[in-house]
Amino acid sequence: MASPIIITPAQVATSRDGEVVMLCLSGNWQITASPPRWEQPALDRPLRRIVLQAAAIGDWDSSLALYLSAARTWSGQQGVELVEQGVPAEVGRLAALLAPKPTPPAPQPQLADLVASVGQATHQLWQETKDLAQLLGECAYSLGRFIRGQAQFRWRDCFTEMQQCGALALPIVGLISFLVGVIMAYQAAVQLRQFGADIYVADLVGLSVVREMGPMMAAIVLAGRTGAAFAATLGNMQANEEIDALETLGVSPIDFLVMPRIMALFLMMPLLALYADFLGIMGGLVVTASILDIPSSLYWIETKSIIDLSDLSTGLIKAATFGLIIGLCACLRGLQAERSAVGAGRAATAAVVTSTLLIIVSDAVFAVIFNILGW
Amino acid sequence: MNTASGKSKFAIEVEGVECRYGERVVLTNVSFAVKPSEIFFIIGGNGCGKSTLLRHLIGLKQPVQGQVKYFGRDFTHADRAGRQELLRTFGVLYQNGALWSSMTLAENVALPLELYTQLDRRERARIVSLKLAQVGLAGLEDYYPVELSGGMKRRAGLARALALDPAIVFFDEPSAGLDPITSLKLDELIRQIRDTLGTTIVIVSHELPSIFDIADRVVMIDSGARGVIAEGEPNQLREASPDQRVREFLNRRVAAVQQQQGILHP
Numbered sequence: 001m002a003s004p005i006i007i008t009p010a011q012v013a014t015s016r017d018g019e020v021v022m023l024c025l026s027g028n029w030q031i032t033a034s035p036p037r038w039e040q041p042a043l044d045r046p047l048r049r050i051v052l053q054a055a056a057i058g059d060w061d062s063s064l065a066l067y068l069s070a071a072r073t074w075s076g077q078q079g080v081e082l083v084e085q086g087v088p089a090e091v092g093r094l095a096a097l098l099a100p101k102p103t104p105p106a107p108q109p110q111l112a113d114l115v116a117s118v119g120q121a122t123h124q125l126w127q128e129t130k131d132l133a134q135l136l137g138e139c140a141y142s143l144g145r146f147i148r149g150q151a152q153f154r155w156r157d158c159f160t161e162m163q164q165c166g167a168l169a170l171p172i173v174g175l176i177s178f179l180v181g182v183i184m185a186y187q188a189a190v191q192l193r194q195f196g197a198d199i200y201v202a203d204l205v206g207l208s209v210v211r212e213m214g215p216m217m218a219a220i221v222l223a224g225r226t227g228a229a230f231a232a233t234l235g236n237m238q239a240n241e242e243i244d245a246l247e248t249l250g251v252s253p254i255d256f257l258v259m260p261r262i263m264a265l266f267l268m269m270p271l272l273a274l275y276a277d278f279l280g281i282m283g284g285l286v287v288t289a290s291i292l293d294i295p296s297s298l299y300w301i302e303t304k305s306i307i308d309l310s311d312l313s314t315g316l317i318k319a320a321t322f323g324l325i326i327g328l329c330a331c332l333r334g335l336q337a338e339r340s341a342v343g344a345g346r347a348a349t350a351a352v353v354t355s356t357l358l359i360i361v362s363d364a365v366f367a368v369i370f371n372i373l374g375w
Numbered sequence: 376m377n378t379a380s381g382k383s384k385f386a387i388e389v390e391g392v393e394c395r396y397g398e399r400v401v402l403t404n405v406s407f408a409v410k411p412s413e414i415f416f417i418i419g420g421n422g423c424g425k426s427t428l429l430r431h432l433i434g435l436k437q438p439v440q441g442q443v444k445y446f447g448r449d450f451t452h453a454d455r456a457g458r459q460e461l462l463r464t465f466g467v468l469y470q471n472g473a474l475w476s477s478m479t480l481a482e483n484v485a486l487p488l489e490l491y492t493q494l495d496r497r498e499r500a501r502i503v504s505l506k507l508a509q510v511g512l513a514g515l516e517d518y519y520p521v522e523l524s525g526g527m528k529r530r531a532g533l534a535r536a537l538a539l540d541p542a543i544v545f546f547d548e549p550s551a552g553l554d555p556i557t558s559l560k561l562d563e564l565i566r567q568i569r570d571t572l573g574t575t576i577v578i579v580s581h582e583l584p585s586i587f588d589i590a591d592r593v594v595m596i597d598s599g600a601r602g603v604i605a606e607g608e609p610n611q612l613r614e615a616s617p618d619q620r621v622r623e624f625l626n627r628r629v630a631a632v633q634q635q636q637g638i639l640h641p
């Protein structure tokens with residue numbers, strides 16, 4: 001940095017002589033140095049001609065063309081003659097490329113749009129439901145091929161995914177379930193102690209963890225952790241034409257990419273849910289042992305007495321279904337992703353949102369079904 | 376290799392294909408045929424629909440009308456099994472290689488072999504080494520695609536496309552973004568593959584040097600005409616095409632009136 005470049009700022013000097021306005025441009029016209037904008041001359045007196053004198057300008061760039069174009073447009077509209085003196089020919093040509101702006105279309109009335117947007121949203125929801133159903137159908141078809149041993153399914157990929165979504169998720173699923181157990185035990189303890197029913201904390205925590213919170217917490221964690229990863233991976237593969245390359249090899253992306261992932265989630269989710277159940281109950285046990293003075297053995301016996309096989313199995317059925325939902329949503333979003341870098345990111349977000357929503361919805365449906373069945 | 380070529384005079388026949396995106400018609404009534412062991416170029420200006428046509432030829436999109444035949448067998452309306460079989464007659468080199476990024480180069484090249492041949496692991500590894508050596512990437516078996524440059528990725532993609540010794544290889548803009556020497560070498564490689572294996576080569580490109588170097592025949596498509604405007608040998612078209620657009624394109628020269636536009640700074 002030897003010497004800073006001295007820039008004379010762009011200037012427009014206006015002078016008036018009867019019906020003629022003289023605009024003298026000087027200085028360096030640089031778009032980064034906020035050059036003057038076109039200002040229309042006062043029209044209080046009749047105006048016949050504008051003379052644009054640009055002989056004294058230094059360097060110039062598109063800003064000068066912008067100015068010139070505005071001057072031309074204005075004088076054209078007002079029927080004023082514009083005389084350009086000393087304007088570089090290239091600027092004239094650049095300004096000619098700046099075609100006059102077409103008038104913007106009138107804004108649509110807002111209220112009438114409400115009906116249209118509700119309709120569009122409904123249509124889109126229907127479309128997405130169809131897409132999901134189609135993917136489910138294709139997976140079922142692929143499962144059929146798998147059973148007949150014709151699918152291009154690689155157990156190796158499935159095991160890798162199982163490790164990713166199962167074993168590597170143990171710490172976070174464990175921590176969250178344990179803390180949920182602690183929270184529930186605290187809440188229950190405050191209420192039940194008033195009635196001297198301290199021991200029923202074990203029943204409450206045990207049942208809600210096994211039937212609801214265990215599978216649910218595992219599913220939410222996996223939706224965020226694994227679902228997003230699946231969608232981003234598939235979205236990236238889509239953008240990079242990797243999925244096209246599979247298809248032109250005659251390999252079904254459903255067999256090869258989607259099935260191992262869904263299978264991995266379907267198999268690992270019940271195991272993770274069991275693990276989450278255990279740690280949730282442990283959370284409750286720690287709280288009761290430390291603040292309610294209930295011996296751990298008593299808590300454990302009470303828990304064992306209240307939880308039966310139907311509670312466990314409802315939890316496990318839910319967990320497997322949640323796994324299926326996460327896998328389907330993630331793969332659907334990934335395969336739908338736009339072929340661009342942002343596409344993969346959006347797919348990941350959409351996968352988490354969709355699968356979380358569907359997990360909660362299906363949990364509600366399960367609640368009704370199990371209630372009817374009396375499980 | 377080329378087992379099916381005896382049945383038909385042509386390796387590829389495109390008959391009245393129409394390509395659309397939604398309502399927007401990109402190409403209509405595209406017809407041409409490619410002979411076996413020919414190096415055939417699909418050329419045309421930016422945005423005229425070359426890549427779109429390629430996607431229709433290789434079955435990534437279904438033509439709205441018309442059909443594509445490989446060695447006399449209808450690909451467009453084939454059932455699943457027939458389609459699978461025809462898909463194995465051709466390999467595709469995508470613009471950026473489209474290597475599977477979670478696998479090493481060796482695994483990339485080995486996957487088609489694993490799926491469609493009875494070779495055991497050791498034999499596969501030998502074929503993989505051979506294919507990688509063929510494209511000048513010997514010894515890079517354990518590299519992941521991210522560790523390669525653009526030109527290397529493309530060559531690796533070629534090795535994968537050649538893994539099953541397909542009768543036809545499609546190339547999407549093989550020399551885009553390559554330096555002149557690398558691009559020249561790639562052209563030589565393509566010609567060499569054709570000469571040694573009798574492979575039919577179809578290339579989407581607008582690189583004039585490559586076209587005049589290695590193309591046996593070209594078909595030119597145009598966005599205004601939404602279809603084929605010329606078909607023939609490149610040198611002949613350059614000299615004597617009745618269509619001015621074709622001569623301009625191949626001579627890299629534009630009529631004086633249009634030349635003025637868009638020239639900017641002093």
Ligand SMILES: Nc1ncnc2c1ncn2[C@@H]1O[C@H](COP(=O)(O)OP(=O)(O)OP(=O)(O)O)[C@@H](O)[C@H]1O
Nearest residue numbers: 396399401419420421422423424425426427428581
């Ligand atoms: N996914 C898409 N959806 C809608 N229109 C598309 C899509 N892809 C391409 N098009 C349109 O189809 C036309 C042909 O595009 P295509 O990519 O086939 O051109 P091209 O000949 O390969 O051009 P280039 O030489 O620049 O690669 C373009 O006008 C483009 O706008």
Ligand SMILES: [Mg+2]
Nearest residue numbers: 425426427548
């Ligand atoms: Mg293209």
